[in-house]
Amino acid sequence: MRTRGLAVEAHDPATESFVAHRNLLFTVAYEMLGSAADAEDVLQETWLRWVKVDLAEVADPRAYLVRITTRQALNRLRTASRRREAYVGPWLPEPLLTAPDVAEDAELAESVSMAMMLVLETLSPTERAVFVLREAFDVGYEEIAAAVGKTPAAVRQIAHRARRHVDARRPRAAVSPGQTRAVMESFRLALETGDLQGLLDVLAPETVLLTDGGGLRKAAVRPIVTADKVARFVAGRLAVRGGTMAFTFTTANGSPALLVHREGELDGVIAISVEDDRITGLYYVRNPEKLTRVASEIPLTRA
Template identity: 50%
Template sequence: MITTADAQDQADPFLTHRRLLFAAAYRMLGSVADTEDVLQDAWLKWAAVDQGAVQQPKAYLVRVVTNLALNRLTSAQARRESYVGPWLPEPVLTEPDAAERAELTDSVSMAMLVVLETLSPLERAVFVLREVFGYSHAEIAGTLERSEASIRQTAHRAKAHVQARRPRFDADPAQRRQVTERFLAACATGEARAVMELLAPEVIAWSDGGGVVRAARRPLYGPDHVARWLLGVLAKPDAQGMTASFEWINGEQSLLFTVGDTTLGVLCLEVREGRIQALRAQLNPHKLAGVRPGAPVS
């Protein structure tokens, strides 16, 4: 039975489009906390406006959220310049990939969000609206209050930048799962050589502790350094009793490490030709709220 409150919720454009608004803001910001703040501010603006006078609520809400996210991203980039160690996005639990959503899934992957971080705030906003959600140059120009010609130039520049840096030839989910299972088994042996055999010669590992927990302050290169660092992390006292589970995180099957109800970290692997090319470990407890057991799926 649909209650009056349910009917009102269904008729509220903000609630109707909230998933889209979250998706756009998160891809711009790479932070669940910042995204939720942006959506809260957008809702306050929406509640204060004469909604009956808004002819295209979806377009209006996308414009509000995009500009709020753009303002927050500009200040966030200044904060990240003083960030302790490598900065990685805040992970979120997602639904299993579907073929018709492959492009959306790719755009939310850890690897892609790291690439998007290298764009300017304006380039990132334009890229997300154009390449992920398919908005026209004219629509984006209206949203960002800029000329269509300048948006075309920004879109071209951002797309070329991303294409030059985005990961290539990542493994299909079945191979990724197989390699990850072998990787876990190798880590369980405690033998560096067993782990090294699964790492590509050019493997790179990033770990984000944010200065809150111990993590490598710089990227690690090469199988030997990466394997020894991984085994060192797993040997820490707070890792005793830790369990690893496969979860869909940022559109990819990744590893979620927990002790009881506490999430210790997330490990996303980039697999190619049967070997691990890159590892991204999110260890900062301030960035793990979106992947704690029982967290909602985004």
């Protein structure tokens, strides 16, 4: 087999363990970093360290691999945090085209949603690692402590602090994929018909629009807030004119989303967060460097 350009033996025990847990390791790294490209790099680094381990000394390969992945992701996250301070405009996670089974796992779908990933961005690197491992993957405190270099008692305190921080910012109630799709359908119809009132009807009064062009494509450099401002911005930039715009349903980050094509070329991905059948958060990723993982499904798992 080949791991990001590195040839490895197909039936080697180390390879078999790594391959068996690869999707889990990618999911851990992605939830910590919000970037599939960075997550892939972390897996490469994890592999290079894993093949040097004496497997006779490893009681639980899954736990050991998660520990290596967490440490590598933490190192990269600290560097990424500094890079994002210089990012042009709002930073959004890299959208992933996900399989239907991700949407069926409510906890996994929430943990990789755009809204939750943005909440995780407000945590410190260590808080994020602890929260992701504990809440999304149910890793024990002692194992998390070994991964992040803290005592179990300190990890418990960090987990409590991070959970309280996230709970204060996460959506108030879970919304089913069917509800999200129905709201997205109303949003798409309003775009396709140029119906400004239809847009206003589907947007919550204090809805927030974030557009991520990364300095490579035109995007709002600050969040746009309130239904009226968001509706006018969206109508001006995305409304269908002369057949130049097309909107296609997909599943991104475990939730219904739209692929946006402009004159036949992929222009971006739109994801939403919904409360009370209205859009409270609208996330439009246009940065072309973040649009490479929407052509084929990415397997994510908590197992």
